[in-house]
Amino acid sequence: MESYFAFMRGKTEMNRLRRFNVIMGVLHLVQAIAMLILAGTVIQKIAEFQPDIVQFFVAFDPVQQILVVESKVLFALPFGVLVSLFLFISAGAHALISLPNPTYHIYENDLGKGINRFRWFEYALSSSIMIVLISTLFGVKDIASLILIFVVNASMNLFGLVMEQLNAGADKKNLKWGPFVWGSLAGIAPWVVILIYMFGTGNFDQVPWFVWAIVGTYFVAFNTFPVNMILQYLKVGKWANYLYGERVYIILSLVAKSILAWLVLFGAMQPAA
Numbered sequence: 521m522e523s524y525f526a527f528m529r530g531k532t533e534m535n536r537l538r539r540f541n542v543i544m545g546v547l548h549l550v551q552a553i554a555m556l557i558l559a560g561t562v563i564q565k566i567a568e569f570q571p572d573i574v575q576f577f578v579a580f581d582p583v584q585q586i587l588v589v590e591s592k593v594l595f596a597l598p599f600g601v602l603v604s605l606f607l608f609i610s611a612g613a614h615a616l617i618s619l620p621n622p623t624y625h626i627y628e629n630d631l632g633k634g635i636n637r638f639r640w641f642e643y644a645l646s647s648s649i650m651i652v653l654i655s656t657l658f659g660v661k662d663i664a665s666l667i668l669i670f671v672v673n674a675s676m677n678l679f680g681l682v683m684e685q686l687n688a689g690a691d692k693k694n695l696k697w698g699p700f701v702w703g704s705l706a707g708i709a710p711w712v713v714i715l716i717y718m719f720g721t722g723n724f725d726q727v728p729w730f731v732w733a734i735v736g737t738y739f740v741a742f743n744t745f746p747v748n749m750i751l752q753y754l755k756v757g758k759w760a761n762y763l764y765g766e767r768v769y770i771i772l773s774l775v776a777k778s779i780l781a782w783l784v785l786f787g788a789m790q791p792a793a
Contacts, residue, residue, distance in 0.1 A: 534628055537631075540767065541618035542614065544614050544774050545611045545613075545614025545615050545618065546611075547774060547778075548607045548608075548610040548611035548774065549607070549608070551607050552607035555603055555785055556600075556601065558785070559600020559601060559603065559604060559785065560601070566599070566600045566785060569599050570597055570598055571596070571597050571599065572596055572597075573593070573595055573661055573662075573663050574591045574592065574593050574594060574661050574662060575591065575594050575662070575663050576589055576591045576664070577590060577591070577592075578590075594663055597656060599653065599656070600785065602649060603650075603781055603785045605649060606646050606653070606781055607777060607778075609642060609646040609649070610646055610774075610777060613638055613639075613641075613642035613646075617638050626638075634687070634688050634762050635688055636684070636769075637681055639769060640677050640678060640680045640684075641681075643773075644673075644674040644675075644677035644678055645674070648669075648671075648673040648674045648677075649670075650777075650780060650781070651673045651710050652666050654734060654738070654784060655669055655710065655713065657784065658731070659717045669709075669710045669713060672709050672710055673707065673710050676704075676706040679699040679700070680700075680703055680749070682699040683700050683749070687753065692753060692755055695753055704746065711738075714735075718735070730786065733783050737779050737780050737783060738780060740776075741772070741780065744772055744776070745772060745776075748765055748768050749765075752765035
């Protein structure tokens, strides 16, 4: 009888979590649609902000008889559309794990093992798009650099999935922290590039307010997600229940992505250099 009640409590908690995912997905979707409308029709400056993405390549100069580095514009980045895509992806992920029964059951079974593969795949895609957009705001326009930034950031999130897979069912005294450490190092790398661009001139007082806001917001978000993971694995207080940590991830995702997306979107209204 006791096991039956425990089973029913678990089902009730999962049903609540399913509804919670639907609500969070709707909130992401509403913001994504609003951003798309603003970026496409309402605020002209955002619609017009489409930084040129360039490619550097080596060519032979027949006059000087040497190899020289040249560049060409590949395409204009649809900045406002991609900011909204950042939130559309999150909305889609919430819908995927809460609406269709087949994927919901995978989500439910994984949570029972202390794993959420959908979270890490979604983060790998959405946060990598965002870090690329932030990079372009700071002046990183080289396609090769942006691809590397995307891949390294995606790798950081996939290390999170490996962390959960390696430690599924493990006691907190026997945890394998390797993926957490390597993922953290991978996550720092794109910001080294961004900070080099940000402080290249050394004139910190000339850095616009929205730049500091973006850096500060991302720094806080960057640290709160791993803190939540640590609390989960150390089973501190309510985090002893994996589902509690899952709810915290969902809340952190909505808050961090919403603030960051709006900051980055209006960062596109910066004065032209």
